[in-house]
Amino acid sequence: MQFIESLDILRQLRQxxxxxxxxxxFVPTMGNLHDGHIELVKQAKARADKVVVSIxxxxxxxxxxxxxxxxxxxxxxxxxxxxxxxVDALFFPAVSDIYPHGLGEQTFVEVPxxxxxxxxxxxxxxxxxxxxxxxxxxxxxxxxxxxxxxxDYQQLQVIRTMVADLSMPIEIVGIATKRQxxxxxxxxxxxxxxxxxxxxxxxxxxxMQTMRDAIVAGQQSLRDIEKTGQAxxxxxxxxxxxxxxxxxxxxxxxxxxxxxxxxxxxAYMGKTRLIDNMQITLHxx
Numbered sequence: 001m002q003f004i005e006s007l008d009i010l011r012q013l014r015q016x017x018x019x020x021x022x023x024x025x026f027v028p029t030m031g032n033l034h035d036g037h038i039e040l041v042k043q044a045k046a047r048a049d050k051v052v053v054s055i056x057x058x059x060x061x062x063x064x065x066x067x068x069x070x071x072x073x074x075x076x077x078x079x080x081x082x083x084x085x086x087v088d089a090l091f092f093p094a095v096s097d098i099y100p101h102g103l104g105e106q107t108f109v110e111v112p113x114x115x116x117x118x119x120x121x122x123x124x125x126x127x128x129x130x131x132x133x134x135x136x137x138x139x140x141x142x143x144x145x146x147x148x149x150x151x152d153y154q155q156l157q158v159i160r161t162m163v164a165d166l167s168m169p170i171e172i173v174g175i176a177t178k179r180q181x182x183x184x185x186x187x188x189x190x191x192x193x194x195x196x197x198x199x200x201x202x203x204x205x206x207x208m209q210t211m212r213d214a215i216v217a218g219q220q221s222l223r224d225i226e227k228t229g230q231a232x233x234x235x236x237x238x239x240x241x242x243x244x245x246x247x248x249x250x251x252x253x254x255x256x257x258x259x260x261x262x263x264x265x266x267a268y269m270g271k272t273r274l275i276d277n278m279q280i281t282l283h284x285x
Contacts (some may be wrong), residue, residue, distance in 0.1 A: 001083045004091050007140055008213060010052075013089060014142055022049040026143035028134060031055040032072040034184035034189055036178035039148045041085050043175050047145050053082055054091040054137055061129030062102055090143065098136060108132045111158045111165070117251050118264060119154050119275065122241050127158050134159055138170060145171040149178070151185050153262060153277040154251060177276070179205070185276045192272040202235035202268045208245075208263045208278040214262065215245065215280055222254055233267050241266035243275065250281060258282075 005011050017024055025048030027040045043050045055078060062068040075092070082090055099106050108128050114120075115127035138146070148156050160172050178186045183205030184198065193201060211229045212219055220228075222245045232242040246253060248260035261280045266273060 001079075003079065003085050004089055005093060005097075007093065007097065010089070010091055010140060013197045016271050017050050018142075023144045024048055024050045024052060024141070026137070026141045026146045027051065027053045028137050028146070028148075029053060029055055030057045030071065030188070031078050031189070032188040033078045034178075034186045034188065034190075036149055036151065038081060040086060040149060040175050041082065041179050042088060043173065044145070044147045044229060045086065047147075047173065048143075050088045051086075052089045052091055052141050052143065053087050054093070054141070056091075056093055056098065056133065056134040056137070058098075059095060059112065060099070060106070060108075060127055060132055061126050063123055063126065066123070067100065072188060091137075099134070106132070109135045109162060109166075111161050114154070114158055114161060115253055117154070118242055118246075119266060122266065127263065128157070130155055131158055131162050135162065135166070135211075136161075138168060141171055145173060147173045147175055150174045151177040151263060151277075153279075155251070157251060166183075183209075185274075187274065189274060193269060197269045197272070199275055200237050202234060203238060204265055204267060204276050207232045208265060208276065211243075211245070211263050212278055212280055216282070222256070229263075229265070233265070237269075239268040241268065243267075247261050 006016050012258050025044035027044050029037055040054060041051060057073065059068055077092060110128045110129040120127050148159060150156060154172050163170055163172055179184065182202045184202050190198065208227050211225050214225045226243050226245055230240050233240045244264045246262050246264055247258050248262045254261045259282050263278045266275045
């Protein structure tokens with residue numbers, strides 16, 4: 001595996017691969033890799049001849065009171081895991097290379113509408129930061145296909161919209177959420193939880209299962225199901241940011257005639273903000 005910090009070196013490598021007509025897959029990460037990330041790598045390998053993984057903790061997507069400085073950085077362990085998986089190149093740029101003029105003078109990419117909902121409402125500017133860094137990394141790596149986890153469902157929809165709107169020749173692949181045996185979605189932020197908090201956090205998945213069953217049964221309004229789900233989280237000791245049943249494409253509140261739905265949950269366990277989702281396809285009569 002090549003460890004690349006320079007954009008010039010990355011572009012030289014990319015040019016070699018292009019001359020060989022090799023298909024390139026890309027997995028952008030912020031490091032602190034877990035089995036969910038490794039699943040993205042495995043799926044990328046299945047779809048291409050060469051795989052590039054990036055590690056970059058992106059300051060543009062963190063708010064003023066968020067955990068940028070505290071975000072875990074585990075480069076040596078990450079590098080070993082990626083090498084063991086047969087990744088071809090690890091791209092590890094410096095903040096000064098990504099934002100040479102600082103964040104204040106950086107051209108940005110913003111996906112309107114969908115970026116302002118849900119996590120976008122709770123974290124203003126977050127998806128501007130996500131869209132900007134992913135666009136920049138796409139221009140650097142120039143992949144044919146890029147793999148993203150469905151756990152960050154809104155992020156995935158923002159990126160899909162950006163790629164379509166900007167006519168980028170990149171296939172975006174969503175990979176199903178990797179979970180622990182008790183249903184907790186794998187996340188770097190799980191490391192912030194105490195043992196007791198981690199046990200309580202499994203209520204998120206259990207709540208979504210209950211909501212899914214109620215949706216399929218069709219005996220309650222979607223808004224009432226949301227309220228019940230929120231109460232279930234509060235009762236377990238979590239503090240919900242939102243509990244929403246949305247249209248699977250637009251992420252606007254789902255209506256009774258929508259077929260593809262997604263349950264989206266964001267909740268605080270102590271100071272740690274956790275997100276999760278569950279997709280549902282209803283069968284029309």
